Amino acid sequence: METRRLKISSGLRCALATLPLAASLRGENLLPNSSFEQGNVQPLGWHLVGAGGRVPAAHKGRSAIMVEGRGNQESYWQTDGIELAPGSLYRLRFYARSEPAVGTGAVVVGSGRINRDFVPDDSWQRYSYAFCAPFDSTNDFFRLGQWHVNGKIFFDDVQLLPTAPVHRRWPGGLELGEGESIQDRIYRFRPNFNWTGANFHRPLARNRADFNSSRWLFYPGAEVVYRFSVAGATQASGNIRPGVGYYASGVLRVEASRDGNSWLPVVTVEGGRRTVTNALPATLFPAKESFVRLSPDGP
Numbered sequence: 001m002e003t004r005r006l007k008i009s010s011g012l013r014c015a016l017a018t019l020p021l022a023a024s025l026r027g028e029n030l031l032p033n034s035s036f037e038q039g040n041v042q043p044l045g046w047h048l049v050g051a052g053g054r055v056p057a058a059h060k061g062r063s064a065i066m067v068e069g070r071g072n073q074e075s076y077w078q079t080d081g082i083e084l085a086p087g088s089l090y091r092l093r094f095y096a097r098s099e100p101a102v103g104t105g106a107v108v109v110g111s112g113r114i115n116r117d118f119v120p121d122d123s124w125q126r127y128s129y130a131f132c133a134p135f136d137s138t139n140d141f142f143r144l145g146q147w148h149v150n151g152k153i154f155f156d157d158v159q160l161l162p163t164a165p166v167h168r169r170w171p172g173g174l175e176l177g178e179g180e181s182i183q184d185r186i187y188r189f190r191p192n193f194n195w196t197g198a199n200f201h202r203p204l205a206r207n208r209a210d211f212n213s214s215r216w217l218f219y220p221g222a223e224v225v226y227r228f229s230v231a232g233a234t235q236a237s238g239n240i241r242p243g244v245g246y247y248a249s250g251v252l253r254v255e256a257s258r259d260g261n262s263w264l265p266v267v268t269v270e271g272g273r274r275t276v277t278n279a280l281p282a283t284l285f286p287a288k289e290s291f292v293r294l295s296p297d298g299p
Contacts, residue, residue: 030082030090030160031142036063043077050075050145059095059124059156069149071104076145082111082160084133084140087207089165089200093128094144094158096120098151105148111140113210116198120153130163132200136208167202173231177202187230203228205260205291215245218252218296225260229289238280240266240292247271253297256280260291268297 032045036054039045043054043065052067052075067075084090096107098120106117114131133140144155167177176182179191179201191201199211206225210217216224228235242254251270255263267278284290 027162030084031158032079034158035061035156036065037061046077046079048075048077049143052077055154057154059097061156064154064156065144066152066154067144067146067149068152069105069146071148071150074108074145074147076108076143077155078143078145079141081139081141084111084138086133086135086138088133089130089163089197090133091128091130091161091163092142092159093126093161095124095126095156096144097124097154098122098149099154100151104150105146107149107153108143108145108147111142113137113140114199115212117147117213124154124156129196129198130200131198131211132204132207134207134209165197165200165202175202175231182230187228187233187235189226189228201226209294216294218250218294220296220299223293223295225291225293227260227289227291235285235287235290237282237285238290239277240280241275241277242267242269242294243275244269244271250299251297253293253295254278255293255295256284257291257293258284258287258289263293266292 033039033043036043036046042048043063046065050067050073052065055064055066056062058064065077067077069075092109094109096118099122107120108115108117110116113134116129118127120127142160144158146153165177167175169175178195178197179189180203181188189203193199193214199207199216203226205227206223209222209224210219240254242252244252251268253268254266256266257263264281264284266280280290
């Protein structure tokens with residue numbers, strides 16, 4: 001979904017913008033043996049799929065892990081299942097470097113359902129991103145690996161920590177996050193899925209879909225629901241402009257609701273279709289809040 005545009009009928013008269021931050025909470029690292037020092041033949045709590053090994057070329061300490069690619073396959077180090085709280089936010093941090101400089105493929109880091117691609121430098125650098133755990137999954141593995149890289153990738157000092165969002169707030173209860181703005185009494189939501197929060201934005205109400213780098217992945221049973229509400233204002237009308245980027249098969253269904261339970265059809269989108277602005281059903285308005293749901297239509 002590229003844009004969510006709502007006409008506000010009252011309560012706001014000035015242009016507002018927001019710059020969200022993400023704050024890591026103090027807590028125990030959820031990943032085992034994060035510096036890969038424990039264990040004999042292989043680091044305790046991790047197992048290798050494909051080519052690679054444990055190496056002494058660490059960022060700090062004695063050990064790091066390495067995966068090696070030959071340009072046409074993938075390999076990764078993987079944990080057992082990690083318990084995540086449904087709908088909660090986490091930040092994944094790690095150090096990585098390549099040898100030689102990566103010219104093809106990508107480094108893949110994340111869980112079985114939430115992944116982000118990176119292109120590391122040839123010296124140790126710290127990388128991180130935050131994400132919202134799916135609402136329908138509480139146990140998932142995490143992996144550090146490569147996809148179609150020609151060379152070696154090294155990892156060290158990996159952390160998975162609970163995180164909380166910090167949104168911009170104004171007097172009267174108004175709160176806006178990444179991708180949200182109000183100008184001339186028009187509210188707009190233009191999510192950037194490449195941002196540090198990946199799949200999370202303040203209006204996200206429900207997430208039962210996978211995510212890869214900068215896009216939602218839909219399959220039978222998956223859905224993403226956004227809730228739109230502006231403190232002190234009434235919504236008079238709304239438009240949505242959905243779009244499909246990477247496409248394999250199927251049809252994306254877009255629906256809208258006043259309460260998040262009873263849904264009205266808005267539009268269906270197939271692969272290759274250009275983004276088109278669609279008006280939300282007039283029967284939804286006026287309203288203090290509205291909901292938009294994205295889900296597959298059929299197989």
